Amino acid sequence: MSASAAETVIHPTAVVDPAAQIGAGVKIGPFCVVGPHVTLGDGVDLKSHVVVEGRTQVGSGTVIFPFASIGQVPQDLKYKGEPSELIIGRNNRIREHVTMSIGTEGGGMVTRVGDGCLFMASTHVGHDCQVGNNVIMANNATLAGHVEVGDNAILGGLSAVLQWVRIGAHAMIGGMSGVENDVIPYGLVKGDRAFLAGLNLVGLTRHGFAREDIQSLRSAFDGIFGQEGTLMDRMAAVESAHPAPVVGEVLTFIRGRNGRPLCQPR
Incomplete structure (x- = not known):
């Protein structure tokens, strides 16, 4: 490995565009790809085989694990190449095979993720989603486009949230739930077509x-x-x-x- 004067460490097999903005103490592991419009904050750690593309900002202290694909174009046929963004906050943990898309003109141009979140393996944050702080998405949980998730919400494994749905702060989505409607703050929902089962008393x-x-x-x-x-x-x-x-x-x-x-x- 080679280390710059700013103590940033980039593995020789990584492909980092010279135009990318790389903070102090960043670690970019083997076979990572970092695009020209990417900004990596101080102390960001890309473990290996991570792709960060698009107009993407990754906040300081965030760790991204192998085979995550961050900032690619949306899975939306209406996307026409507009210069939209993905903004990820600080101290997030983004595990293996996670996908996060940039925004679209129809959704405000920005997909946004807060601070201190945990995205377990194979989770998906679709275009124009607005995810709060300290959110946990368990394995294979997915957000379609334009979803809003409040602070401290937890989405169980294999859950799926429909477009434009809002998940309130401190809400709990049960595993394998299909969420088609808004979930109140502090609510607990479950079911293949999710229903409100009460309050998230454990979380409270x-x-x-x-x-x-x-x-x-x-x-x-x-x-x-x-x-x-x-x-x-x-x-x-x-x-x-x-x-x-x-x-x-x-x-x-x-x-x-x-x-x-x-x-x-x-």
Whole structure:
């Protein structure tokens, strides 16, 4: 291996375009390919056989494992070569065979991933997705285009999320679930056509939410998805009865719907 004065280490078999922006302390392993419009932040580690192409930024401290394909053109027939981007935050772990696409003109031109996420083997982040911080996607979980995923959400193995669906913060998607509708923050969904099975109580406990907040969410859940009156009426009643910020977050999420229905309890 050869080391530059900035302590960046590039294996001699790697192909790194001279126009790529490479930060300090970057490691680029055997047989990696880095394109001309790529920016690798300080301390990024490409293990081996990693391809990073397109207008892609990878934040500092992110580690990408073998055979990941990052920043390629979208799997979208409407894409016509527009100069869209993929922006990946700091301290992510992107495991083997992960694919992440750049954005499209129809989706805002940017696919974005936050900080501190774990993408297990063979996960897919489609074009124009907006993924928050500390998200975990287990093996073979997939996001179609334009999906939004809130902070601290967890997607179980082999789950699939349809285009334009929103996954709220701290939500849990069960393994092998097909998610066609929006999932409220703190919600737990499961099933081949996913239904809302309750709250992600394990996640709430692990993240140290107060007992009072969890109880407020329980009561709000029952009120929002009750049978009496319209959804707007039930939400207004919940808002009056439960002023806790966590409940407000759920109500704000529901009011921000962009056309997809909500995932409902059975």
